[in-house]
Amino acid sequence: xxxxxxxxxxxxxxxxxxxxxxxxxxxxxxxxxxxxxxxxxxxxxxxxxxxxxxxxxxxxxxxxxxxxxxxxxxxxxxxxxxxxxxxxxxxxxxxxxxxxxxxxxxxxxxxxxxxxxxxxxxxxxxxxxxxxxxxxxxxxxxxxxxxxxxxxxxxxxxxxxxxxxxxxxxxxxxxxxxxxxxxxxxxxxxxxxxxxxxxxxxxxxxxxxxxxxxxxxxxxxxxxxxxxxxxxxxxxxxxxxxxxxxxxxxxxxxxxxxxxxxxxxxxxxxxxxxxxxxxxxxxxxxxxxxxxxxxxxxxxxxxxxxxxxxxxxxxxxxxxxxxxxxxxxxxxxxxxxxxxxxxxxxxxxxxxxxxxxxxxxxxxxxxxxxxxxxxxxxxxxxxxxxxxxxxxxxxxxxxxxxxxxxxxxxxxxxxxxxxxxx
DNA sequence: TCTGGGGTCCTAGGACCC
DNA sequence: TCTGGGGTCCTAGGACCC
Numbered sequence: 001x002x003x004x005x006x007x008x009x010x011x012x013x014x015x016x017x018x019x020x021x022x023x024x025x026x027x028x029x030x031x032x033x034x035x036x037x038x039x040x041x042x043x044x045x046x047x048x049x050x051x052x053x054x055x056x057x058x059x060x061x062x063x064x065x066x067x068x069x070x071x072x073x074x075x076x077x078x079x080x081x082x083x084x085x086x087x088x089x090x091x092x093x094x095x096x097x098x099x100x101x102x103x104x105x106x107x108x109x110x111x112x113x114x115x116x117x118x119x120x121x122x123x124x125x126x127x128x129x130x131x132x133x134x135x136x137x138x139x140x141x142x143x144x145x146x147x148x149x150x151x152x153x154x155x156x157x158x159x160x161x162x163x164x165x166x167x168x169x170x171x172x173x174x175x176x177x178x179x180x181x182x183x184x185x186x187x188x189x190x191x192x193x194x195x196x197x198x199x200x201x202x203x204x205x206x207x208x209x210x211x212x213x214x215x216x217x218x219x220x221x222x223x224x225x226x227x228x229x230x231x232x233x234x235x236x237x238x239x240x241x242x243x244x245x246x247x248x249x250x251x252x253x254x255x256x257x258x259x260x261x262x263x264x265x266x267x268x269x270x271x272x273x274x275x276x277x278x279x280x281x282x283x284x285x286x287x288x289x290x291x292x293x294x295x296x297x298x299x300x301x302x303x304x305x306x307x308x309x310x311x312x313x314x315x316x317x318x319x320x321x322x323x324x325x326x327x328x329x330x331x332x333x334x335x336x337x338x339x340x341x342x343x344x345x346x347x348x349x350x351x352x353x354x355x356x357x358x359x360x361x362x363x364x365x366x367x368x369x370x371x372x373x374x375x376x377x378x379x380x381x382x383x384x385x386x387x388x389x390x391x392x393x394x395x396x397x398x399x400x401x402x403x404x405x406x407x408x409x410x411x412x413x414x415x416x417x418x419x420x421x422x
Numbered sequence: 423t424c425t426g427g428g429g430t431c432c433t434a435g436g437a438c439c440c
Numbered sequence: 441t442c443t444g445g446g447g448t449c450c451t452a453g454g455a456c457c458c
Binding site for chain 3: 012040104105106107186187188189190191192220222310
């Protein structure tokens with residue numbers, strides 16, 4: 001029998017902040033989204049105060065003040081680095097590990113098949129991760145990934161579980177699934193949850209016993225897969241070597257409305273640069289791209305405009321200058337005067353391995369020269385900090401975002417290393 | 423006044439081909 | 441006036457995840 005363990009970091013972003021700032025221990029913390037807009041992570045104490053995931057900061061201001069909630073801007077450089085350390089630690093315990101999956105920032109599946117003393121082993125993993133990285137994790141153990149997710153929830157909630165819960169026992173599965181709300185199952189979202197409830201399926205045990213044909217007509221093959229997984233039949237295998245990405249998006253909301261094409265162009269050029277960097281980092285090239293722009297949907301009293309445009313490129317590329325040329329034209333094509341824009345973004349799609357592209361018969365650009373130039377730019381920005389060298393099209397002021405309460409990038413920036421005083 | 427960003431997979435339906 | 445059938449590929453949109 002297969003045995004999966006799901007290792008999930010507790011309140012990951014909040015825990016990361018605590019690693020370098022122990023004064024935050026035991027205090028309610030929220031970490032904010034881009035522009036300091038919404039709460040995207042909360043410590044246990046903040047959750048207990050009733051702060052919901054995604055709550056706009058201005059709506060929770062009274063709770064924040066009343067309970068002295070520590071409010072922090074997001075610091076993804078720090079979280080990404082600590083995530084990598086957690087994953088590296090987990091990899092010490094088994095070669096069968098799924099990292100870099102789309103859920104990778106704070107969780108990883110491990111294949112523990114064939115091991116005995118599962119709970120002891122999991123405790124050892126938990127202790128080691130905490131000791132080596134400072135991040136507390138919870139571990140759920142079960143014969144399928146979906147059940148391991150359920151087990152992980154219990155590991156987090158039950159005080160007596162002490163961070164580890166083993167759900168391999170069939171009788172225990174029945175008991176636990178009966179207490180799990182149907183929308184708390186991995187893969188069942190709000191929509192499906194509501195639909196299931198109208199058919200009197202409100203917990204995971206009822207879903208487990210639902211009719212297969214009926215589920216497939218209602219929820220499609222994904223839903224059916226979930227039901228089988230709940231029954232202990234593994235449908236989702238461990239992807240130890242996940243497929244390459246299909247798309248790379250960079251988009252941001254503005255901290256204030258933007259009306260001029262010039263500003264939008266500068267923003268789009270900035271996002272294009274970032275997306276192209278990601279592409280080169282993954283050694284990929286894009287054969288197509290989409291650019292979109294939108295007004296503020298929360299301001300329905302103002303005129304609304306959303307548009308996007310798709311562009312196929314003659315030759316796959318990851319050259320920033322070339323891509324900015326295309327995205328700049330694209331944004332101009334969908335821009336309409338007289339709107340207050342809130343957000344714009346760039347998606348690079350149809351990604352192919354950079355060394356395997358189909359050249360164009362009438363090619364005029366010198367690909368080798370462009371590749372070398374990009375390499376130099378990437379190296380300079382890596383060594384001297386992001387944005388040290390940039391394309392003029394990205395503009396001189398890059399002040400769309402707001403991050404007023406960001407903690408230092410303790411582990412990824414020389415100037416911001418923590419200092420230990422004797 | 424202030425409301426995130428970046429992904430995946432599946433399905434339906436259109437375009438196109440023979 | 442009559443106007444096939446089956447297959448593939450692609451995209452948009454929905455649902456979901458963290």
